[in-house]
Amino acid sequence: MSLIPGSDSSITTIISLLSYVFFIVLIFYGQRIQMYVMIREVENSLHKLRHIKEEGRKNAIDAIKEIGKPTVDPSARVDRYLEYFTIGPQGMDPAGIVNKLDHILDVRDERLKEEVRLMAPSSDETQVNNLENTLEAAMALNFIYKVVRHYYIQGKKTLSLYVIMQIQMILPMVMKEAEAYSSALKAFAYGQPIGDGAGPLVAGKLMQGYETRKLPKDCVMATVPIEGRTALIIKAEGPGGNVGKPGDAVEAVIEENEGKIALLIMIDAGLKLEGEIVGEVSEGIGAAIGGPGVDAYKIEEKLTKYKIRNYAVIVKEDIGDAVSPMRREINDAVDKVIERVKAVIQERTKEGDKVIIVGVGNSIGVGQ
Amino acid sequence: MRMKNMTQNQTQSTSANKKISTYLTMIVLIVMALAVTALLIAVETYFVGDQLAAGVLAGIGLIALMLSVFLLYQSKLQSAQVKIEVPKVMTTIECKCGGKTVREFQRGDYVYKELDVPCQKCPTTKQMITAIYREIKEKEKTFNV
Numbered sequence: 387m388s389l390i391p392g393s394d395s396s397i398t399t400i401i402s403l404l405s406y407v408f409f410i411v412l413i414f415y416g417q418r419i420q421m422y423v424m425i426r427e428v429e430n431s432l433h434k435l436r437h438i439k440e441e442g443r444k445n446a447i448d449a450i451k452e453i454g455k456p457t458v459d460p461s462a463r464v465d466r467y468l469e470y471f472t473i474g475p476q477g478m479d480p481a482g483i484v485n486k487l488d489h490i491l492d493v494r495d496e497r498l499k500e501e502v503r504l505m506a507p508s509s510d511e512t513q514v515n516n517l518e519n520t521l522e523a524a525m526a527l528n529f530i531y532k533v534v535r536h537y538y539i540q541g542k543k544t545l546s547l548y549v550i551m552q553i554q555m556i557l558p559m560v561m562k563e564a565e566a567y568s569s570a571l572k573a574f575a576y577g578q579p580i581g582d583g584a585g586p587l588v589a590g591k592l593m594q595g596y597e598t599r600k601l602p603k604d605c606v607m608a609t610v611p612i613e614g615r616t617a618l619i620i621k622a623e624g625p626g627g628n629v630g631k632p633g634d635a636v637e638a639v640i641e642e643n644e645g646k647i648a649l650l651i652m653i654d655a656g657l658k659l660e661g662e663i664v665g666e667v668s669e670g671i672g673a674a675i676g677g678p679g680v681d682a683y684k685i686e687e688k689l690t691k692y693k694i695r696n697y698a699v700i701v702k703e704d705i706g707d708a709v710s711p712m713r714r715e716i717n718d719a720v721d722k723v724i725e726r727v728k729a730v731i732q733e734r735t736k737e738g739d740k741v742i743i744v745g746v747g748n749s750i751g752v753g754q
Numbered sequence: 755m756r757m758k759n760m761t762q763n764q765t766q767s768t769s770a771n772k773k774i775s776t777y778l779t780m781i782v783l784i785v786m787a788l789a790v791t792a793l794l795i796a797v798e799t800y801f802v803g804d805q806l807a808a809g810v811l812a813g814i815g816l817i818a819l820m821l822s823v824f825l826l827y828q829s830k831l832q833s834a835q836v837k838i839e840v841p842k843v844m845t846t847i848e849c850k851c852g853g854k855t856v857r858e859f860q861r862g863d864y865v866y867k868e869l870d871v872p873c874q875k876c877p878t879t880k881q882m883i884t885a886i887y888r889e890i891k892e893k894e895k896t897f898n899v
Contacts, residue, residue: 401791408788419781426778569841576861578843579886590866625864661897710888711843717887751886753866 421547424554428538431557432531438568439531442524443468449520449575453513454506463505467521468528470498488680498522512577515626519574519750523567523709530564566706573711574627579751581707581716585653586752588723589621589745593754604628605635606754613728614737615648624749632744633681637688639742645692648739650685651727654746655708655716656700665715666702667722669730674698675746695734699726712751782822789818846885849873859886 412419443464450460472494475486502509502518509517534553541550553560573580579587593608601607601620610617618639622630640647654674658664673682673689673696689696701719731741792815800808843859853875867883 398795401788401795404788404791408784419778422778572840573843576859577864578859579865587865594866625867661899711841712887714887714889717885751864753864 417547418545421541421545421550424547424550425538425541428534428541428550428554428557431561432534432538434561435527435531435534435564438564439524439527442527442568442571445571445575446517446520446524450502450506450517453509453517453575454502455508456505457507460505463501464521464524467498467501467505468525470525484680484683487678491678491680512626515628516574516577516750519627519748520571523571523574526567527564527571530560530567534560562706566709569706569711570709573709574750577625577627577751579712579717580709580748581703581712582655582709582747583712583750583752584655584701584703584716584719584723585745585747586621586624586749587712587717587745588653588720588727589619589743590624590749590752590754591720591724592617592619592727592743593621598754601635602631602638603634604630605632607635607639608754612741613732615731615735616738616740617731617743618643618647618740619743619745621745621752621754622747622749624752624754627748627750629677629746629748631681632675632746633684636685636742636744640688640692640694643740645688645694646740647692647694647742648735649731649741650689650694650696650744651730651741652685652696652698652744652746653723653727654698654700656702657708658702658704662702663715664703664707664713665719667719667726668700668702669726670698670700672696672698674700697730697734699723699730779826782825785818786822789815789822791815792818841888841890843886843888845883846887847871847881848884849876849881850879851876853881855881 447461447464450456450464454460472490475483475490477483498518498521499514502514502521506513506517534557537549537553541553570580572578592610592612593606596608596610598606598608600623604623605620606623607618607620610619620632620635620639622628622632636650652674654676656668656674658666673685675682675685685696688694701716701723703713703716707713707716727743735741792811796808796811796815799811844856845859845863847855847857847869851873853873863883863886865883865886869881869883871881873879873881
């Protein structure tokens, strides 16, 4: 018995037999071998995630110790913070669910800020915001690690290809997000602007040299003349890490002006598709604002009530760019956005009209 | 010191990642052994005089050997890839006279912050931070589609 005709040495026979055995093993255990390969891949990523998560925790604790000068070790409190969860409102009767969600988010925000104040008693309001953002990034890393670990252990326990496949298939995206949060941690701790701050950066530039006043909640506004129109420019108050509540701010400004607003322009960072260029500026219609949807709902309600037109300008970037220190391309897009905004104002409004311009996003590292 | 650490490209690795699944290593080693055996038989067959069979065996052996070495190398490479890169962040400072300075980010910097440091050209004017950004060294892969 030989694989090679004309060759009949004993070693050839052995190799032939081994080949058959290997072939049969592959027939019966092929899927299992495939599963082991997947488990190993998830295991490698899990080790990496654990390392990133622990680094994140360490960085957050270091930042709290350095900025907040606590009298006791904040590690235990940080660990408790990382495990916080938020339960969404019951949706069986959806009437009024937005207000319930708004309330829950307010309570969460207050609670987390209070925790940070306790952990870092020497920090000012800007630093509290920055530390809160740092801890939220560490919290996200902790959550990602725990979810991947859950699927990994479940896959190993059940030895089910389909359990492990679920996490293995989305692993590249999960790792990308985790790496982005990891780099965001440093940015938040040091108060560096992030990609999501494209909107506030544009609004801040338009506001320069004009007096600002506070708006609900954690937002600021400046009245600026642009192309013969009056522009009411809104952004989250910086330079601390803060997204504010642009929904409440826009609502307040529209009501103050009794709905006599010609146009609302929202500027935000928008997720790009693969193949699109970072920092590309795009224009559209609708409420350009992410998050749980509360602010978008409030803005849309007011716009519909007063029949105000709504335009959106976005700066394209991926999720990694949105939470990590601002890329040069995004920073360079500011002037292009301003040009677009001015063009929209000139083309769509008359002289003397009032327009609202909202720079949506995290104001970390961006003043006014 | 902390600042210096932040701006340097930090690379951290963990020994825990060097774990390689026993099963997979076993399979790779079996394939490797088979490949080596195939190569030995190829030599033997060549001296016997059957050059075609020797060529086929050598081909199979080499491909299998290369694949298994590649797989082991990949495993090691993946293990060593636990790196968290901290990008270099730059601050641009501008003066009304047009003077522009770019320096590394320092804690406390934020965009639109007025600095007390006077401009070298016009010492009476206050300077302002106009941009804080990170440079991307590697160009993204482009796909011609």
